[in-house]
Amino acid sequence: MSEKIPVQIDDITCEVERGTTILQACKCAGLRVPTLCHHPDLEVAGICRICVVEVEGMSGLQAACAYPIRQPIKVRTNSPRVRRARRVNLDLILSEHYGDCYTCVRNGTCELQELAREYGVDRYRYPSTTTPKFKIDRSTAIVRDQNKCISCKRCIRTCIDLQQVSALETANRGHNVLIQTAFDKPISDVVCINCGQCINRCPTGALRSNMPNELLWHAIDDPEKHVIIQTAPSPRAAIGEEFGYEPGTSVTKKLNAALRRLGFDNVFDTNFAADLTIMEEGTELLTRLKKVLVDGDSSVKVPMFTSCSPGWVKYIEHYYPEYLDHLSSCKSPQQMFGAILKTYYAKKVGIDPEKMVVVALMPCVAKKFECNRPEMSDSGHKDVDFGLTTREMAVMIKEAGIHLKDMPDEDFDHPLGLGSGAGLIFGATGGVMEAAIRSVYEIVTGRPVPFKGLDVMPVRGMEGIRDATLTIENPLPEYQWLDGVTLKVAVAHGTANARILMEKLKAGKLAYHFIEVMACPGGCLGGGGQPIPTSPEIRAARARAIYSEDHQLVLRKSHENPEINQLYAEFLGEPLGHLSHKLLHTHYTPRGRFFLEGL
Template structure:
């Protein structure tokens, strides 16, 4: 083992414990080759050799995106997520607190693996049952705010198109880039900060949920927002950093208090001694627990694009998107970068200026592919209107907080499970989710309205390149 080792605990997402490191360098290669980030390097030689960063700065102060792909590949746990299990147990056992939990789309197709089940098992109902047994006061769904993201982001895309094509506004940025993957956000902030204006201003579903939890939910349930503890279960380590961003306090409190990975939830279920496989499936609680199939597929690469097209096409034309069973196959798959286009024909009167326009879209997953997309934009070779980018290979279902191992075969099984979940849901389009309609009727009033801007949209920060 290394002498004089350090344990870097400055990052809210990742702990780097050199005492456990066997210097196999898998993390260095993962960061460089899979993600193209190069946050980790090898320093010194011989028995002093160690895995380091730029000038040995803490992980939190360098270009690291917190994607957690190095954690997935580290054989010893020298790289691991920052764990918030104790904090969550104490919140649950505090009778003065109302603890609510949101579950990301990809968790329900990964958690089973930690519980001894085969990859690709859908455990949505068992997971909800387990969370209720653990003592959460309300079990709600990030898929609900995934649907909300689509309504806000779809309207943002249409508003940008209108400004560009009708008002001839040259300041409007195209392509518009998705903003729900916090690893991707940190990547662009460090490496392509001159393109931050291309990002959708929509917060991620996790953060939209957080700001509504302590406003809309608190009001509807007659709760003091200062007594609400908002927890999320994510397939992602970058979500922990995202929840700590100083701007994520739009509710007047920290919008999301604690973020746990799929792996941490599995630990809690085991600590509580629950026989997961035998649990009777339960249903999400109401108000922010309903979702469409479009919300579920956010967990797979191409899913945000597909969900957005299902809604945007209908807003423009009043008709279903022209793909069999609403399945937009060209945006699905495993290619690192994929392309699709839809020609708009016979739009509603309000969108007449889009008649004949070919809406061009692209999808990229894994940051090495994000680099290709960004370099194309930089070199003037990108004529797309809308691009979805996810930091992790496969999208969230291959996230750095998912069960280990995660490999291409396992990702494929989880992908099939996500699309099966979508196909089984009675509502497949985000704007048709009745709880989303109620949210606009009772609280937000309209997409991109004043309250939406205050609670659901955000800004980005230019960061250093090292």
């Protein structure tokens, strides 16, 4: 056990481990110290000076978030000095922050607004900013409004340290400091991968997603349009947080009812498309392995990387374009679903695909960019019209006056509404891998995976990089070539971890057959479109919700999904078949390492 140090905070005495910050110690003591630049996922900055406290023996006030306790100390968190400093620093920030609360998407979830409320701010102490200084910058996915920036650098620490994308920078000095994109280029021109993690961590409305709500209402209100929504597992495990549920409450069935009342003509389950992805991707993996292991075909690349995460796809397009051949050619479940809806489903139910509007409820900001990629129209139409984030959907539900908690439980529409537990766990880091293993192993050997309750535990968890091996024994006759082969797989979440993995691969230090990468920490459940706030605890709760839902399902393997089998029988033929190739697979674009194109 590490050394315990006694600490006195106000009139509370407690013991903390050496190195605990004053802020953490205050939490242990049940005291709340206000913060602004602090975020549990990020490196300490200690720059907003809101969390300052008195430490006996130190001449100035100390930032509680940045002060590691290394000897017994006495702390005061509520003295006149402390209150005055916090209030003045808050007033300084407020005077520079331009924008009215009631026209801001973060109204009600803004941490600055919350602080102003707590401190009873009723006027500007210093002359306030009355005109905007910056133009609003938007890409298909992200909107940046520097007028609302308070220079807390959470986005910088997210983009540079947490995600290692480095699309953002701190420029200039002194009062001219700007938090901006690299070289102040439009956000659509820099190496932004649209992961939206900066949005999740921005305390104000300086960063937000590009909301399609108005356009979507138009479509819903248009009687000519047939508006279909598919919902991904992660929003279902998180949207409850927007309606007063504890994190980790899955509200799938209530959400179905709410979406129907909102006006969606069909409500489908993205897990269905996740199962389809497993069929395609699993087959692709086996095909690649055979070509490499048996045929010695050097044009085929392993390890194969998953391609469900559009943030990861863009990351590799920017930073590791030489590895694009390693990316599975499979579209993401969202895009596969869109392509199937506007072909198979449209024909089946006799709707003109031109009048069909496909919406995807996603935990993800990058999905907006993905559905707008020019190559994503293999159905002959734009496969998916709108990528809607969890937060944006919560706004629509509230706007429609729907009380989520009062909704009855309703099921998805069918066909295309049945998803397996394997598709469901796509929402958590390691989920795609686990789903693939469940199916691939069984397809190859005819036996279920040798893990208790089908839970492939080695690929689960929140460690940044995890790996596992699985030896194939006694395969079915057509897979004899895999007999005795030990499959090596790895899982990474957060692009910083992906980078570590990629650098090791580049250096030839690792050998894997299959790698799952999710751009966001925690996987989709930690996506950039998920409810704010986010923290390791909240993400863990969402993961528990997803895994427990998987356990409650009877159908837990993608290849056993009867609706998938029906789709292949009626329409697609077989995985990787001609039609699959046309509709469900895609290609990638090498992009600049420094800017969007070139250089």
